[in-house]
Amino acid sequence: MVRWQPDSRGRLEEAALALYAERGFENTTVAEIAARAGLTERTFFRHFADKREVLFWGSGSLQELLVETVASAPDSASPLEAVAAAIEAAGVLLQERRDFSRQRQAIIAASPELRERELIKLASLASALADALRRRGVEEPAASLTAEVAVAVFKVAFARWVEKSNKKALPRVMRDSLDELKAVTAGA
Amino acid sequence: MVRWQPDSRGRLEEAALALYAERGFENTTVAEIAARAGLTERTFFRHFADKREVLFWGSGSLQELLVETVASAPDSASPLEAVAAAIEAAGVLLQERRDFSRQRQAIIAASPELRERELIKLASLASALADALRRRGVEEPAASLTAEVAVAVFKVAFARWVEKSNKKALPRVMRDSLDELKAVTAGA
DNA sequence: GAGAGTGACGTCAGGTACTGTCATCACTAT
DNA sequence: ATAGTGATGACAGTACCTGACGTCACTCTC
Numbered sequence: 001m002v003r004w005q006p007d008s009r010g011r012l013e014e015a016a017l018a019l020y021a022e023r024g025f026e027n028t029t030v031a032e033i034a035a036r037a038g039l040t041e042r043t044f045f046r047h048f049a050d051k052r053e054v055l056f057w058g059s060g061s062l063q064e065l066l067v068e069t070v071a072s073a074p075d076s077a078s079p080l081e082a083v084a085a086a087i088e089a090a091g092v093l094l095q096e097r098r099d100f101s102r103q104r105q106a107i108i109a110a111s112p113e114l115r116e117r118e119l120i121k122l123a124s125l126a127s128a129l130a131d132a133l134r135r136r137g138v139e140e141p142a143a144s145l146t147a148e149v150a151v152a153v154f155k156v157a158f159a160r161w162v163e164k165s166n167k168k169a170l171p172r173v174m175r176d177s178l179d180e181l182k183a184v185t186a187g188a
Numbered sequence: 189m190v191r192w193q194p195d196s197r198g199r200l201e202e203a204a205l206a207l208y209a210e211r212g213f214e215n216t217t218v219a220e221i222a223a224r225a226g227l228t229e230r231t232f233f234r235h236f237a238d239k240r241e242v243l244f245w246g247s248g249s250l251q252e253l254l255v256e257t258v259a260s261a262p263d264s265a266s267p268l269e270a271v272a273a274a275i276e277a278a279g280v281l282l283q284e285r286r287d288f289s290r291q292r293q294a295i296i297a298a299s300p301e302l303r304e305r306e307l308i309k310l311a312s313l314a315s316a317l318a319d320a321l322r323r324r325g326v327e328e329p330a331a332s333l334t335a336e337v338a339v340a341v342f343k344v345a346f347a348r349w350v351e352k353s354n355k356k357a358l359p360r361v362m363r364d365s366l367d368e369l370k371a372v373t374a375g376a
Numbered sequence: 377g378a379g380a381g382t383g384a385c386g387t388c389a390g391g392t393a394c395t396g397t398c399a400t401c402a403c404t405a406t
Numbered sequence: 407a408t409a410g411t412g413a414t415g416a417c418a419g420t421a422c423c424t425g426a427c428g429t430c431a432c433t434c435t436c
Contacts, residue, residue, distance in 0.1 A: 218394085
């Protein structure tokens with residue numbers, strides 16, 4: 001006899017995503033998620049720090065990808081070129097998980113609490129990018145500013161990519177948005 | 189006989205700030221805040237949507253100031269110049285409330301929950317700035333990108349101003365940071 | 377292969393944030 | 407006087423989250 005079904009964490013993630021999409025984040029209780037996954041509420045909180053975190057478990061790997069891309073940029077690359085490569089790489093990843101990314105974003109956009117959590121993940125991402133730039137020898141405040149700019153471009157590009165479903169691929173939107181940003185900051 | 193002491197909202201704000209500073213946000217209960225203000229927990233929640241909001245009541249007026257500054261910028265001003273004027277004006281306001289701003293920021297920095305709330309206020313600010321730019325005829329995505337850049341500069345400048353207490357005035361730090369950003373985005 | 381862990385889960389009790397509902401009563405307007 | 411009105415108190419209830427402890431298939435050791 002197996003005592004428990006495998007992959008309880010995965011089942012909790014699936015159950016949470018389905019319920020949040022179905023009836024909204026606020027109208028879903030942790031008890032319901034746990035029941036749908038065939039587990040108890042207590043077990044949910046052993047896998048996820050809180051009710052929101054279940055939607056953000058993948059953000060760690062995105063951060064790693066960004067940091068590694070910055071780290072492996074050629075020495076000749078400027079700080080902005082390094083982070084540009086990073087957000088384009090992130091764009092590739094999210095473009096691959098297109099439908100999932102869009103569904104997840106719809107859920108987040110519908111709940112202020114989830115938007116808060118998303119923003120702090122992006123802030124952590126900016127902080128990690130700034131670290132990576134400093135390791136490349138970029139001084140403050142240039143490192144922090146470049147990192148914040150990268151995240152800003154990421155946010156705007158992602159939002160545009162989500163809203164118009166029949167448009168360009170995300171990496172392309174990232175690059176275009178960065179060019180637009182350069183134009184905006186140059187002309188003054 | 190007066191039935192209640194006046195300015196219950198103000199007393200709640202004061203009590204909350206003092207207790208958060210003294211023993212930290214997470215180690216303070218709403219019941220304690222209410223008791224210190226001579227009120228009940230229920231009354232706290234009639235004045236503030238939640239336990240965090242008590243620290244962010246002033247953010248509305250900051251947002252108004254930014255939006256109005258953008259709106260009243262001369263027609264000849266570029267989008268970046270308009271938001272630059274706005275964050276410098278915000279810098280003046282915060283410089284006037286220097287000690288309060290710093291104490292408040294120390295409390296926020298110590299609590300992830302409060303940082304989340306701060307970030308969503310900044311996001312709302314970016315959104316309001318983008319609206320103001322669109323009313324000036326700026327198209328998307330330039331409006332959103334410029335607004336995000338403004339908030340990014342604001343964040344970085346404010347952080348630098350807070351950490352080195354014996355430095356330049358905040359509006360000056362804002363301007364310098366914006367110049368640094370221009371340098372960073374131009375060189376690639 | 378018996379005994380000693382070990383780790384993932386369940387069960388239970390409790391604290392705290394937040395909400396809905398109704399009562400109270402100084403104050404105000406007619 | 408009388409009838410509101412609005413800020414507050416009192417009380418009950420839900421949901422998030424945590425700590426403590428028990429259970430038992432699995433694994434490791436000798």
